[in-house]
Amino acid sequence: MSYTGWIILTASLVGLSCSLIGVFLILRKMAMMADAISHTVLLGIVVAFLVTRELSGPHMLIGAVIAGLITALLVQWLYQLEIEQHASIGIVFTTLFALGVILISTSVGNAHLDVQHALMGEITFIPWETITLPLIGNVPEATALLAIVLIIILISIIAFYKEWKLTSFDPALAASLGIPVVLMHYLFMSLVSITTVASFDAVGAIMVVAMLITPAASAYLWTDKLSVMLVLSGIFGVISAVTGYIIAARIDTSISASMAFATGIIFLISFISSPKHGLVSKYTRPSISSLR
């Protein structure tokens, strides 16, 4: 495959994985948690590197999951100590992220890990770092990792679809029916972590939040059905990734920033014109309250 082809494929995989996970982030009202985890996985990656001295996929995934779970646990713990939820998130993730930054500049400091790269990502380097897979041949490592993560996400969502739905909508009923709500919560946090770390190379910690939240928030405006919301969010994610690349290539700018910008455009269009919740329909359609 061509150089451009790999980049577009990688970007689309980022868009798809992030936007699917994002649907549940939105519905569980945990958008802020995505922001937190996208930063703390940096610490996970750094520590994984310090322990194993290599930057390979599986190590990074494990490091990220541990960092993500620690973030979720610490936030929960602070919250129980009567610190407001959003403040807890703010305290935990900035501290862990700062620790990651300090470790990079003092103990790691090499060409493969730097703060700039972690924050912004660099998708243009991705096609150069290849691994050889059986049957498929030479594949960029980041792309292979993203494909694996996407498969994990798809399997988790499909297998536990009704459990995700119920624990998001009504966790109290879910618990009273014997569904392990807490376990599902941490499983979900793990999924967010691996999605983030797999997208790290391509779009970085800051832009990954755009890919996680915005396509799902846009899809929410178009539909009243969870399955449709998932499909729409996925489509929006891929469209943003591809248009983002095209914009970047045209005006020669950062690919990750253009992708994030594209998600914003899609949201704006949705916000104005969606038939259910859009600005235009609010004025052209009688409101629900007046129908009652």
Place this chain on the structure above:
Amino acid sequence: MSKTVLKVENLTASYRKNYVLEDVNFEIAQGSLTGIVGPNGAGKSTLIKTLLRLHPPITGTVDFYGLPFKDAQRVIGYVPQRGSVDWDFPTNALDVVVMGLYGKIGWLKRPSKAHKRLAYEALQKMGMETYANRQISQLSGGQQQRVFLARALVQDADFYFMDEPLAGVDAATEKAIMAILKELKSYGKTVMVVHHDLQTVEDYFDHVLFLNRTVVKHGKTLQVFTKENITKTYGGNLRIHFAEEESHVVHPL
């Protein structure tokens, strides 16, 4: 004498370091319809949540049918407060009712046509079948509460806990819900309801549990629903409280 289906001993629970429930003791007989009443902050919701292990107890034992909660979970139904969920969630009324069956359907399985039929029948019972495909945010408060009741019915539990099912609903819904509660009782099912309206307690419930951090009084409505016990539970604010209740009656929605 009917058999005891719930036995609570020495139950204590706190919420963010404050004791909300202290030394709660009571027994519930099978087939009873109990109203839990008490002032705001008396721990009514917390009591239900603690009994159902949704909130951790500090001390105390809770026995359902002589078993710990985990072993009795299958036969217990719960109707949370309407305000506890996000009604903008992308789903419709029928789907919410099917959720009541998720425990029975089991892992890795999808709800079948039969499950959906059961859910539809439950909606019919609550007079909500025409709204089956309606997005839940487009239902009125009373309709949303009926969907929650339908979801409880479909669970086919033996013991139901309901948190303020009559709060903020229209008169027709209140009537429909009370009819269902009486029907459940007639099948020998046990129901405990957090209730806020002292005016209707005598009509609706055969047992009353006065709660204010601990059980002030518990027994048959005819015997314990007295001015004295109400004053004891609500303290000096009784008059104000009654005035409030009357204003509800004067201005029905």
